Amino acid sequence: xxxxxxxxxxxxxxxxxxxxxxxxxxxxxxxxxxxxxxxxxxxxxxxxxxxxxxxxxxxxxxxxxxxxxxxxxxxxxxxxxxxxxxxxxxxxxxxxxxxxxxxxxxxxxxxxxxxxxxxxxxxxxxxxxxxxxxxxxxxxxxxxxxxxxxxxxxxxxxxxxxx
Amino acid sequence: xxxxxxxxxxxxxxxxxxxxxxxxxxxxxxxxxxxxxxxxxxxxxxxxxxxxxxxxxxxxxxxxxxxxxxxxxxxxxxxxxxxxxxxxxxxxxxxxxxxxxxxxxxxxxxxxxxxxxxxxxxxxxxxxxxxxxxxxxxxxxxxxxxxxxxxxxxxxxxxxxxx
DNA sequence: ACTCTCACTGGTCATACTGACCAGTCTACG
DNA sequence: CGTAGACTGGTCAGTATGACCAGTGAGAGT
Numbered sequence: 001x002x003x004x005x006x007x008x009x010x011x012x013x014x015x016x017x018x019x020x021x022x023x024x025x026x027x028x029x030x031x032x033x034x035x036x037x038x039x040x041x042x043x044x045x046x047x048x049x050x051x052x053x054x055x056x057x058x059x060x061x062x063x064x065x066x067x068x069x070x071x072x073x074x075x076x077x078x079x080x081x082x083x084x085x086x087x088x089x090x091x092x093x094x095x096x097x098x099x100x101x102x103x104x105x106x107x108x109x110x111x112x113x114x115x116x117x118x119x120x121x122x123x124x125x126x127x128x129x130x131x132x133x134x135x136x137x138x139x140x141x142x143x144x145x146x147x148x149x150x151x152x153x154x155x156x157x158x159x160x161x162x163x
Numbered sequence: 164x165x166x167x168x169x170x171x172x173x174x175x176x177x178x179x180x181x182x183x184x185x186x187x188x189x190x191x192x193x194x195x196x197x198x199x200x201x202x203x204x205x206x207x208x209x210x211x212x213x214x215x216x217x218x219x220x221x222x223x224x225x226x227x228x229x230x231x232x233x234x235x236x237x238x239x240x241x242x243x244x245x246x247x248x249x250x251x252x253x254x255x256x257x258x259x260x261x262x263x264x265x266x267x268x269x270x271x272x273x274x275x276x277x278x279x280x281x282x283x284x285x286x287x288x289x290x291x292x293x294x295x296x297x298x299x300x301x302x303x304x305x306x307x308x309x310x311x312x313x314x315x316x317x318x319x320x321x322x323x324x325x326x
Numbered sequence: 327a328c329t330c331t332c333a334c335t336g337g338t339c340a341t342a343c344t345g346a347c348c349a350g351t352c353t354a355c356g
Numbered sequence: 357c358g359t360a361g362a363c364t365g366g367t368c369a370g371t372a373t374g375a376c377c378a379g380t381g382a383g384a385g386t
Contacts, residue, residue: 030344046363057227058226062189064221064320065220069219095313103312147267148265149275151265161234208374
């Protein structure tokens with residue numbers, strides 16, 4: 001189970017190669033993976049099962065591109081909440097806005113950070129308005145993402161974890 | 164092709180249900196999808212092909228959970244760059260740090276926002292140091308994500324786009 | 327009214343992947 | 357030294373896949 005020397009279960013170099021392979025070509029299937037990695041099919045299957053059961057690989061769901069859906073504008077909004085309003089309550093409100101793709105509570109002056117998208121810069125205003133419509137927001141700071149210099153990735157991290 | 168009335172190609176309600184289905188249970192395959200959606204298999208296949216070719220569904224790659232990999236700490240770092248240093252150059256430097264999962268150039272006083280992860284809060288410092296080691300960073304603001312109130316999602320947006 | 331195009335249906339077909347097994351080998355470890 | 361765990365290389369039946377096809381219905385354009 002690739003416990004290096006400590007008790008932690010970690011990631012194998014084979015695991016990393018497997019994930020990398022599936023990342024690059026998700027459609028190839030277990031058999032082809034085993035061929036390319038030079039191991040038996042059962043091994044690949046076992047590794048995948050283990051990665052899935054440990055939660056390292058959550059699933060193989062479709063990765064939707066909001067831009068292709070017609071929402072090319074991305075922005076990050078930092079919310080400062082009135083003390084009285086709980087994060088959970090705020091999160092529930094945000095969850096009802098489809099354009100809110102993600103929300104975190106964070107340290108610092110801002111209490112929450114969320115990622116929102118919109119069809120246009122003009123509509124972005126509308127989305128922000130809906131976010132702010134929730135009473136309890138004392139202040140909000142919005143920055144618009146101009147370019148995705150590094151698109152979301154986990155591969156380097158996986159390789160790093162594999163050692 | 165689901166052009167509502169304007170020239171734009173959009174998303175169908177069937178498309179949305181299909182994506183939702185695959186999001187919930189990615190392993191079921193085309194045939195099972197067709198059964199659950201009550202349409203012919205060829206239709207599902209055609210829809211999927213179209214969604215893929217239009218880029219709405221980028222791929223079905225493995226979704227890796229950094230926390231399960233041993234990196235439970237997430238933080239957002241806002242970088243203010245010296246004018247002389249180009250974003251591209253900075254992005255290249257950041258790309259070499261595995262813990263940097265994502266980076267955007269943004270409007271506002273900060274010039275870049277990036278998402279980083281670390282094994283512990285202590286190691287987070289190390290990661291930030293590596294980010295700041297890149298000359299050209301005038302100032303950096305870090306906020307640590309305490310909780311993921313809304314995990315990254317696109318389904319509501321897909322449904323919204325489907326109308 | 328006619329025809330064209332397009333999407334969908336419901337069916338077939340051969341291919342080949344899947345998940346389940348199994349015995350045997352090798353290594354690390356107590 | 358013996359055991360547990362991981363990997364190999366093989367088989368097996370079941371079944372999904374991708375590629376087809378003819379026929380139908382709706383909508384657009386002539």
